[in-house]
Amino acid sequence: MVFPQTQRNGLKPLRVITDIPVLNGPSGAPESAPPPEEFAAFLRDVRRWIHRHPEPGFEERETSAFARDVLERHGLVVTGPLATTGLYADIRGAEDGPVLAYRADMDALPIQDAKSVEYASERPGFAHLCGHDAHTAVGIGVALILHRNRARLRGTARVLFQPDEEGAPGGAVDMIRDGALDGVQGIYAIHVDPTLPVGAYGVQEGAITSSTDRFSITVKAPGTGHSARPHETVDTVWVASQIIQALYQLIGRFSDARKASVLTICRFRAGDAYNVIPEQAEFGGTIRTTDPDERASIRSRVERMARELARLHGAEADIDLLRGAPAVRNDADLARRAASVIQSLYGAEAVLPIPLPSMGSEDFGHYLEKAPGLLVRAGTCSGPETAWPLHNARFDIDESALAPAAALMAHILCAHLDGEAA
Numbered sequence: 185m186v187f188p189q190t191q192r193n194g195l196k197p198l199r200v201i202t203d204i205p206v207l208n209g210p211s212g213a214p215e216s217a218p219p220p221e222e223f224a225a226f227l228r229d230v231r232r233w234i235h236r237h238p239e240p241g242f243e244e245r246e247t248s249a250f251a252r253d254v255l256e257r258h259g260l261v262v263t264g265p266l267a268t269t270g271l272y273a274d275i276r277g278a279e280d281g282p283v284l285a286y287r288a289d290m291d292a293l294p295i296q297d298a299k300s301v302e303y304a305s306e307r308p309g310f311a312h313l314c315g316h317d318a319h320t321a322v323g324i325g326v327a328l329i330l331h332r333n334r335a336r337l338r339g340t341a342r343v344l345f346q347p348d349e350e351g352a353p354g355g356a357v358d359m360i361r362d363g364a365l366d367g368v369q370g371i372y373a374i375h376v377d378p379t380l381p382v383g384a385y386g387v388q389e390g391a392i393t394s395s396t397d398r399f400s401i402t403v404k405a406p407g408t409g410h411s412a413r414p415h416e417t418v419d420t421v422w423v424a425s426q427i428i429q430a431l432y433q434l435i436g437r438f439s440d441a442r443k444a445s446v447l448t449i450c451r452f453r454a455g456d457a458y459n460v461i462p463e464q465a466e467f468g469g470t471i472r473t474t475d476p477d478e479r480a481s482i483r484s485r486v487e488r489m490a491r492e493l494a495r496l497h498g499a500e501a502d503i504d505l506l507r508g509a510p511a512v513r514n515d516a517d518l519a520r521r522a523a524s525v526i527q528s529l530y531g532a533e534a535v536l537p538i539p540l541p542s543m544g545s546e547d548f549g550h551y552l553e554k555a556p557g558l559l560v561r562a563g564t565c566s567g568p569e570t571a572w573p574l575h576n577a578r579f580d581i582d583e584s585a586l587a588p589a590a591a592l593m594a595h596i597l598c599a600h601l602d603g604e605a606a
């Protein structure tokens with residue numbers, strides 16, 4: 185199937201290419217050459233097509249159909265849809281062996297693209313400002329390389345394309361529910377990183393992102409009151425503010441000072457009039473931490489603190505605690521293996537440690553609760569236009585990062601399947 189949008193745009197990323205990187209042979213093989221120009225141009229076109237057609241979480245219909253079409257044109261067998269718009273392609277090697285997965289996310293953000301490049305978003309109000317277009321292009325690249333080199337794979341590589349990474353709890357949950365991780369013994373992904381230069385890869389064992397749980401607390405007491413006589417009523421705004429102060433103090437008093445956690449309240453909604461004490465006051469925010477035990481303990485403290493403080497002051501608290509993505513905790517062994525592959529391909533200077541975890545979240549953490557895995561940060565910055573932070577309306581990447589990242593991740597999967605990279 186040819187998509188009319190592709191023709192309308194005059195891009196031809198649906199061409200079939202043959203100049204796909206060949207993976208290094210077993211130990212003793214020469215260092216890899218840079219990916220072929222045709223392959224690099226192809227991934228750039230794929231990325232641009234997706235960049236022009238951003239779709240929000242669980243609505244990635246065109247993106248998903250486009251990825252499927254590209255893969256099928258190159259002879260891959262695609263399974264799906266699953267998780268609404270998700271898919272995966274299994275690349276079976278000539279020899280039996282374990283199943284390893286590579287994950288790409290496909291969703292865009294509901295933000296207007298502020299760039300004036302020719303591949304800017306064509307959909308008002310939506311744009312790929314977290315690099316998931318690049319992730320999907322790299323995922324396609326990984327699949328094409330592994331497919332071309334399938335005769336030398338010892339096992340199966342499964343390349344996943346998932347919806348709704350930005351949602352809570354995230355499309356990874358639906359992918360897992362629909363079997364995308366069945367039989368998988370390890371999983372990899374990249375995230376583009378505008379703070380790292382093109383050609384650099386951030387690799388770190390342990391926590392690199394935080395869990396994120398949203399909460400909403402509504403303090404209720406029957407009947408409104410007069411602002412002149414708060415002593416005659418239960419002042420829900422005051423009770424809510426007491427709870428807020430107590431919650432801010434959880435981090436640092438009840439949480440373990442050696443572990444990173446942050447609680448932030450971002451909304452507060454109460455009455456309308458200047459002289460009426462409202463019946464209810466609602467506030468909410470997020471709890472983020474890199475540690476699973478802290479997560480459980482802060483969550484239960486938030487609940488207890490809100491309920492008991494409300495009761496102490498004669499009110500009631502309705503508490504809604506939504507469970508988002510867990511922290512991404514990279515497997516130490518996979519991180520070491522990946523660092524050694526990066527070094528052998530691109531030199532020791534291409535591996536950068538990540539000194540501190542991000543307090544942001546990534547739904548890749550859901551997969552890591554089921555299998556060991558590794559999220560690599562891929563540098564995409566080469567100047568002011570590619571230095572804008574993730575989720576900024578002008579975010580963009582240096583596309584020369586795409587093909588080397590795809591070649592790298594294909595090498596890492598292949599080496600892991602070989603068990604030779606340690």
Ligand code: NI
Binds near residue numbers: 314315316349375
């Ligand atoms: Ni992202």
